[in-house]
Amino acid sequence: MIHPIQCECGCVQGTAVALNQATRITCFCKDCQAFAHFLGNSNAILDDNGGTDIVQTSPKNITFSQGPENLACVRLTEKGMIRWYASCCKTPIGNTLPSRNFSFIGLIHNCLNPSDIPLHKVVGETCAQVNTGSAKGDSKPKSFGTLPTIGRNILRMLKDRINGSYQQNPFFLPGVDEPIAVPKILDEAEYESLESLL
Numbered sequence: 323m324i325h326p327i328q329c330e331c332g333c334v335q336g337t338a339v340a341l342n343q344a345t346r347i348t349c350f351c352k353d354c355q356a357f358a359h360f361l362g363n364s365n366a367i368l369d370d371n372g373g374t375d376i377v378q379t380s381p382k383n384i385t386f387s388q389g390p391e392n393l394a395c396v397r398l399t400e401k402g403m404i405r406w407y408a409s410c411c412k413t414p415i416g417n418t419l420p421s422r423n424f425s426f427i428g429l430i431h432n433c434l435n436p437s438d439i440p441l442h443k444v445v446g447e448t449c450a451q452v453n454t455g456s457a458k459g460d461s462k463p464k465s466f467g468t469l470p471t472i473g474r475n476i477l478r479m480l481k482d483r484i485n486g487s488y489q490q491n492p493f494f495l496p497g498v499d500e501p502i503a504v505p506k507i508l509d510e511a512e513y514e515s516l517e518s519l520l
């Protein structure tokens with residue numbers, strides 16, 4: 323099944339396939355929360371406990387048909403994940419690892435919303451709540467599914483590596499290990515000012 327990917331203003335458009343085999347998690351880590359604040363739209367991105375609804379899959383399943391030049395990315399720290407968003411309207415797209423050798427994308431729910439089909443019908447329900455120690459609010463969400471989630475991602479990356487499909491990655495330049503946009507790396511002061519908003 324093909325599911326649309328779209329930024330809020332519609333400049334960036336694409337598709338994702340095989341989302342029924344993807345892994346849907348909610349991550350409560352500080353960096354996912356900081357990224358939402360970096361984009362200035364945390365209310366639309368985070369749930370009441372500061373969680374981000376993320377759909378993890380292989381980058382080979384993603385195709386951009388329109389506006390890939392609007393894709394921009396940030397790294398909250400020098401060694402952090404590459405966090406992608408649409409520069410036109412600051413819609414979060416997803417998180418990749420810094421090297422194409424590790425084929426991973428965690429799509430953020432906001433870019434999977436244009437379809438009338440609710441996400442749970444495409445991907446299923448959340449199968450893990452991770453990093454709940456950083457969750458906000460008095461009643462913390464329960465942690466579950468962390469280890470199976472890590473296992474599924476490692477298996478997916480290994481499979482893509484062995485069959486060569488890791489090379490199909492719309493977030494990296496063809497044939498080289500460089501992202502299609504130069505990541506903005508936040509300095510310490512910028513990172514701290516985001517953390518102060520959490």
Ligand SMILES: [Zn+2]
Nearest residue numbers: 329331410411
């Ligand atoms: Zn846009």
Ligand SMILES: [Zn+2]
Nearest residue numbers: 349350351354
């Ligand atoms: Zn996170």
